Amino acid sequence: MDWENLKRQFYINFIEEDRWRFLTSGLANTLQITLLAVLLGIVIGVVVAIVRSTYDKTIGETWGMGRFFLRLADLICRVYLTVIRGTPVVVQLMIMYYIIFASSRNGVAVATLAFGVNSGAYVAEIFRAGIMSIDQGQFEAGRSLGLNYVQTMRYVIVPQAFKNVLPSLANEFIVLLKETSVAGYVTVRDLTMGGNTIRSVTYSAFLPLIAVALIYLAMVMFFTWLVGKLERRLRNSER
Amino acid sequence: MSGKVLIQVKDLQMHFSGGSIHALDGVSADIRQGEVVVVIGPSGSGKSTFLRCLNLLERPTGGSITFDGVDITDPKVNIDLHRQKMGMVFQHFNLFPHMTILENMTLAPIKLLKKSRREAETKALGLLKRVGLADRGGAYPSQLSGGQKQRIAIVRALCMEPEVMLFDEPTSALDPEMVGEVLEVMKDLAHEGMTMVVVTHEMGFAREVGSRVIFMDGGVIVEENPPEELFGSPRSERLQSFLAKVL
Numbered sequence: 001m002d003w004e005n006l007k008r009q010f011y012i013n014f015i016e017e018d019r020w021r022f023l024t025s026g027l028a029n030t031l032q033i034t035l036l037a038v039l040l041g042i043v044i045g046v047v048v049a050i051v052r053s054t055y056d057k058t059i060g061e062t063w064g065m066g067r068f069f070l071r072l073a074d075l076i077c078r079v080y081l082t083v084i085r086g087t088p089v090v091v092q093l094m095i096m097y098y099i100i101f102a103s104s105r106n107g108v109a110v111a112t113l114a115f116g117v118n119s120g121a122y123v124a125e126i127f128r129a130g131i132m133s134i135d136q137g138q139f140e141a142g143r144s145l146g147l148n149y150v151q152t153m154r155y156v157i158v159p160q161a162f163k164n165v166l167p168s169l170a171n172e173f174i175v176l177l178k179e180t181s182v183a184g185y186v187t188v189r190d191l192t193m194g195g196n197t198i199r200s201v202t203y204s205a206f207l208p209l210i211a212v213a214l215i216y217l218a219m220v221m222f223f224t225w226l227v228g229k230l231e232r233r234l235r236n237s238e239r
Numbered sequence: 240m241s242g243k244v245l246i247q248v249k250d251l252q253m254h255f256s257g258g259s260i261h262a263l264d265g266v267s268a269d270i271r272q273g274e275v276v277v278v279i280g281p282s283g284s285g286k287s288t289f290l291r292c293l294n295l296l297e298r299p300t301g302g303s304i305t306f307d308g309v310d311i312t313d314p315k316v317n318i319d320l321h322r323q324k325m326g327m328v329f330q331h332f333n334l335f336p337h338m339t340i341l342e343n344m345t346l347a348p349i350k351l352l353k354k355s356r357r358e359a360e361t362k363a364l365g366l367l368k369r370v371g372l373a374d375r376g377g378a379y380p381s382q383l384s385g386g387q388k389q390r391i392a393i394v395r396a397l398c399m400e401p402e403v404m405l406f407d408e409p410t411s412a413l414d415p416e417m418v419g420e421v422l423e424v425m426k427d428l429a430h431e432g433m434t435m436v437v438v439t440h441e442m443g444f445a446r447e448v449g450s451r452v453i454f455m456d457g458g459v460i461v462e463e464n465p466p467e468e469l470f471g472s473p474r475s476e477r478l479q480s481f482l483a484k485v486l
Binding site for chain 1: 294296298314319320322323325326327329331333334335336337346347350351395396399
């Protein structure tokens with residue numbers, strides 16, 4: 001591909017008929033889905049992690065109805081984790097769109113939900129490890145002051161666990177950013193779909209797909225740099 | 240002993256591994272108001288387990304503990320309410336690293352005693368002054384020495400205005416030069432009439448401050464006497480050999 005040809009290709013793929021808009025609007029959808037899904041994933045993940053670690057920590061000393069509900073909640077969480085982590089995200093996405101929400105044509109909303117539910121399973125395990133890594137003495141100190149289980153979790157354990165897993169959560173965001181590239185399976189016009197649309201119109205694959213890859217790469221490098229900065233700051237605050 | 244019985248322990252049992260290991264094998268003791276009860280014994284004797292049972296950090300497998308007239312081993316009892324009146328100090332301090340010293344001290348009073356922030360902080364600052372750390376309220380635990388941390392842990396428990404203080408080897412994790420400052424605070428506390436149960440290896444403290452010393456071994460109380468008697472004329476062979484090793 002000589003220089004003149006490249007310039008012509010660039011014009012056809014991006015400038016002509018404002019085709020670059022496929023990329024920018026796709027990028028907007030990709031970012032929107034990723035951000036909302038990661039937030040949803042954190043909410044689901046924190047709840048699941050707290051249920052699972054509460055079960056691990058207290059089932060031995062819980063009786064009656066409390067024991068029944070705790071067992072049930074833990075069972076539901078374990079089924080959720082097994083199913084979500086045991087099946088491909090594309091399949092989950094298509095089940096959501098074509099079966100569970102078959103009547104909805106709002107692909108972005110369904111994709112957000114699907115990726116959020118998917119991410120929640122991974123965040124749950126990240127967060128559970130964070131809770132379990134807090135020294136048992138912290139828990140005992142909270143309880144010995146008279147704080148109940150929930151108060152000890154809320155004021156003592158979870159804030160420390162959250163700080164410990166922040167870098168992992170940020171990594172989960174980066175992973176999710178790339179995973180949303182399959183959103184096109186349910187007609188979502190995300191970044192990948194945008195590049196592919198240009199390709200199908202101009203019949204040239206090289207520039208649109210390389211552009212898509214470069215945009216993902218730039219975002220991942222930027223967020224990785226941000227996570228590194230965050231990690232250093234967290235380490236410094238411990239002194 | 241005159242004061243009323245604050246904690247009455249009856250036939251406390253603690254069995255692990257399906258009953259084959261007896262950490263506690265029938266321990267009974269009365270702890271009276273204003274008493275300083277020091278518990279000594281070799282490691283693995285059950286003394287820490289005994290202490291941790293008193294506020295149910297460990298749930299005994301048998302026996303009863305009556306605190307303020309209530310059997311707290313009854314599963315229907317809300318143990319959180321009783322723990323508010325039983326301060327505890329741990330070997331490894333267990334300060335909350337994500338909070339400043341003042342936040343460490345005011346968390347429980349604000350959340351549980353429903354004190355205002357200002358009220359709780361005034362009380363905390365007064366206590367900090369008493370242990371010579373008035374200027375460290377804004378610091379984080381990681382900025383303090385071990386001795387300072389343990390003094391903070393003591394006053395954090397005192398902020399709840401407990402009726403009894405439980406000490407689980409409070410000086411065992413400290414560098415030798417810091418043991419004195421912590422024992423000094425504990426002595427002051429004892430002289431003010433605080434009821435204390437102290438598990439420790441500091442025989443000097445036991446002798447000087449203890450109103451009663453309990454010697455435990457193999458999950459039972461082997462000997463129990465005022466310090467001058469227990470240290471001066473130990474009766475059992477086990478206590479004699481223990482004292483020979485540690486003194």
